[in-house]
Amino acid sequence: MTTTPRPTTTPGPTPTGTAPAVPATADRILTGDRPTGPLHLGHYFGTLRNRVRLQNEGVDLFLVIPDYQVLTDRDVAERLSEHVEGLVLDYLAAGVDPARATVFTHSSVPALNQLLLPFLSLVSVAELGRNPTVKDEIAHSRQAAVSGLMYTYPAHQAADILFCKATLVPVGRDQEPHLELTRTIARRFNERYGPVFPEPRTLLSEAPLLLGTDGTKMSKSRANSIALKASPDETARLIRGAKTDATRLISYEPELRPEVSNLVLLAALCQGRDPHEVAAGIGDGGASALKAAVTEAVNTHLAPLRARRAAYAQDLGYVRQLIREGNARANAVAEATLDEVREAMGTFR
Template identity: 45%
Template structure:
């Protein structure tokens, strides 16, 4: 049997090039060697958008379209909706009984995400995000979870929660391990941090030719390079990072031209805009195909969720048995 992979996204809006470089491209590759489960995390989106349920409803479909557009194959991967698997919520509650508040408070990822989200007072659901994430992984007994370096504390806590459950009761849950993404986080077009929808510095996967050109034209470059012929510093330039991600064959030439001052920023931007358009064009076309067929998308999500639900029921049967909560079986 193939090992199971669990991955997914909070449904907080359309996905962008940062998602593609950091995870989506890798997910398409993982579909073949692994049994892949892809989570539309609408419940976890409520940790920061609890007062915007209508947005989450529309965002869920946008993210589903992005998955299909980049090449996630519903015949090889199981795409499912988190809130429609009640066993995940049940498993979250059971795990929370032996996870201390201090452990959650000291999770570095929770600290940084709380600060970035501007939360003055941390909500219970936000604090317990790693517990919910563990339930996402454990319900389908996933053994592989693709993550970036920033998510390692979450996954290490998930691994400890699963081990603790197996020690307390019976070893019925699979221990997850990280599959580290080799792609660094893609910088935003403003050069002030990672590419992010909320910061307005992202290039969406359904961007038009004009939108790509506009974003790239306005993008920050090497601040120390004042004149066209000044020697540049590509390692501090977001545009060069885009060349490395989406135009790797020509990245050495771009670096040399930048460092020697023989290639101006305008020419550099033009070349990466063309490369990004070449990447996005087929994605945009596939997205338009599925967007025009909402019933097909619904059928894909229903089928994936139904399959995930069947696996979740079986896992919870084992979990309840291990804990002695199967009173009438």
């Protein structure tokens, strides 16, 4: 197998807000991304860069690729293996170190998924249906009909978190209800059968929300994102098509000028500068000058990441081996947890 160089990471400072502090005690974090397409700049500045920082500061990082959960809002998981490998390439390129982080696929850890059965006995259908994320997914579902898997989604996420006894889960505020239900499941299990699971805490991200090129939330499903793996030319084309406004003087005013301010913020994040300083530097250059500056900032910042990704992509056998090794580690953890669950419940092994 070809030896692939260990990735390096140069995240740079964040000009707005501060990254969540690393806990003083030894914590285990569970987080991940659904394999529905390539990661984009919103993922990078919103979560991925901070994951690498936490990993480098000694937090035990578990990264789940929830391939089963792709089916919650669609009838078919298209190009699934390609998307899984693409996620791992993005992780490696950003600086995730498989020697210090456990990267695994949901479907490859049977003991994790077996936890779903006792967990479902601890929550009501009404509690599952009230979850705002489930409501939103149902409203925007790509399925011909809403499946039962959709309603079990919060309990499945609880299994993802609790199988490895994660103590911290990085989320945005819109995902806090998931964590509350996970805490409820852990608490009810412990009360009914005895102490097995910690009640995980929320690690709220203070990273700014990046808008897509159409002015709405950047999303893989909305075709408005700039993928980390995008070429410089593709990046330039996408930024040229980004929504702005008619005012020539560039300013950073997120409430009054969200689209222009979003582009200013993107350049600032890439350069590690204050967005007001970036806006002042462009002055009355207008949207054209703004987009040129953003394009240069993004392509310069992502150039090392893209080079690392391209190097890893030359040896997909290495990438698949990393996934297998992560799956093996996750399985060992899941089997140990399931043994504790069986013992607590008094079931046969």
